[in-house]
Amino acid sequence: MRRINRQHLKLSLVLGLMGLLANLIPIPLFGNVQLIFGNIVVVITAILLGPWFALLTATLCAIGLFITWGSWHVFILFGLEAIWLGYARRKDIYALYADIGYWLLIGMPLFYAYILLFSSQPESHISFVTLKQGVNGLIYAALGSMLVTIFSSFWNLKGKVKDQKRRTFNAQLTYSFTLVLTISLLGSTLIFNHQVIEKQQVRLDETLQSSATNLGLNTEVFIETHKKAIDNAARWLSLSQADIQSWQNRLSKLHQSYPGFITMLVTDADAKIIAASPFSRLNRDKENTDNLTVKDRHYFQEAFFNQITYVSPVFLGRGFGKDPIVAVSAPIYHKDNASQPTGIIEGSLNLKTFADIDKKSTGTHHQSMIIVDENYRVIYASAALNLAPLSQFTWVESGKKYKTSLDMLNLHDIDNPNPEFVYSSYTLNNNWQLYVVQPFAPLLKTVETQYLTTFAILIFSLIITVVLTRAISQRLTTPLTALANKFAEKGYQDPASYNIDQESPREFLTLYQSIRQSKQQLIRHQLELEEKVAIRTFELEKANDKLQSLVEKDELTDLYNRRYAEAKFRSIQEFCHRSDEAMALAILDIDNFKTINDTYGHQGGDECLRVIAKSMKQFFKRDTDVTARYGGEEFLIILPLCNVLMIEDHLNEFRCKIKDLEIVNPHDDRPITMTVSIGAIVTNATYSESLETWFKEADLNLYKAKNQGRDRVIVSIPGSRQLS
Structure with a gap:
């Protein structure tokens, strides 16, 4: 059984503990997306020590992520990555190239399946977090490879994994350029994306606050206008005592001036309806309205007994209209007694008017509006939200673990920690609450598009880099190879025969001239070397005799x-x-x-x-x-x-x-x-x-x-x- 190299074991454990500590503090990007850098040590271990020590290091690093994220998938995902990179190293495949293959073929599909089956992430989030995980893998693979390259003298380990075949200068130069490009491009892109996303969040928050304020002010103006209309109508009716038929005509004319009321009515002191508009609805229900009373309604009680102009919470109409309504009521007095009400006038606000306010203010921002009364019952909600009037407004703050400056909430899936909407609120002067909400998914889609563009640019840039650096390295290696091959040939050739032209580096021409001057000297020294070889041969025979004596001794004890x-x-x-x-x-x-x-x-x-x-x-x-x-x-x-x-x-x-x-x-x-x-x-x-x-x-x-x-x-x- 092969013994475990204790030096390798210690190194993999130390690196694993370092990665564990680093993964306890991931770097937040946007929302619940975070960058991890602890896995750099997994790449280092895979390059130096092979797959199984890399698996040990990856397991320790995954413990840190499990503590942070609470998800067991990290042990499978990063354990497989460590083994993949370790075996790729044994096959002389560069770590960055191997990691690109891993995330494209195994990592991202596996992570996507896990999120889809076992996570509560919305489907709109899955593509983004999967893409981020792949990009993150490329970042720490490039950084780990770069550290191994830069500090090569530090990793002077006995028995470490070595290349089976010596790599060409062409391949080494290409890979070095690829590492530098990957790190610089991804680093600058992440910083740029972060700044863009921050600005988008600030702009969205300002837009939501502005929309909420404008809608709130428009709603207040609408309510205040109709509240004053009822108040003025009550004063007018109090000063003009007439028969019931006359009241009915005046109420109908008043209603025509304020179409924001879906219905209006007047009651006597016993809360019986004596006039209503539209009058056709009252005539249609004549048999049922002869004794129709609103004595139990708050809008009658508050206006008649407390003698105030009253705006009610939302409630369901009955008899004279069965729509969800908000009533605005005021007392009517006898013209000779201004302290004793003789009835009330009431107008039921047309809640569909809020839809017009909503459409004018939010129609271009993919925003929706919700208005709730002081009892948190829905007065109005945009059709896209599918919230019925009179329903209880239930919502929860969400995205508490998200890195964002926006306020977020869930309306439909309140048990899900992932946000559905970004919102801003406004409190009306009558204690109603107005909310302006916008789906969180489009913002996440914008971020996803930015990262997808980054990933596509990276792949395209890597392809260009490989082609370009190969062309450059060939311009360097071809003359060197020609110099080496023709060095022993007799006579002298022109520089062109060594592929040295006007575009070749100056150092190559200098090297050619130096070799040309030295060649004759080398030939002259050849004879001297042959003589020395004869002398060395004699000395070698003596050394062989000494070696024979060494054969008779034990190497360990020298006995x-x-x-x-x-x-x-x-x-x-x-x-x-x-x-x-x-x-x-x-x-x-x-x-x-x-x-x-x-x-x-x-x-x-x-x-x-x-x-x-x-x-x-x-x-x-x-x-x-x-x-x-x-x-x-x-x-x-x-x-x-x-x-x-x-x-x-x-x-x-x-x-x-x-x-x-x-x-x-x-x-x-x-x-x-x-x-x-x-x-x-x-x-x-x-x-x-x-x-x-x-x-x-x-x-x-x-x-x-x-x-x-x-x-x-x-x-x-x-x-x-x-x-x-």
């Missing part, structure tokens, strides 16, 4: 290896045999070496091997002594010309020295202690000419030392008793 020890044993055994001297062969094994590796890692185990090898060189330091690494944690010691009786003490002294060593783990600076077990045989050289026989006896003693508790030396003398 002789098993091959050398086996070859050396024969010459040592023959030497001792000729001089009739004793020799010893010992096998040293580190106790519990697997536990050391498991506890301190392979770096700790390797350090133990190096330390014990160094100690062996210092302790067995006679020129005739041979110390070798025989395999793993096992070492072989050959000691010629030794004292049979002193050999055990000699080996025990070395064992104790190893036991007292304090070894520092290079990985984490923890101290390591270790012990060794030694099995040895000491006898005359005539014992056997076979190393296998000597080794088998020493290995048996090592086995006994291990079984007896380790950290001990067991020496045997064939023909004598065992020493331990």
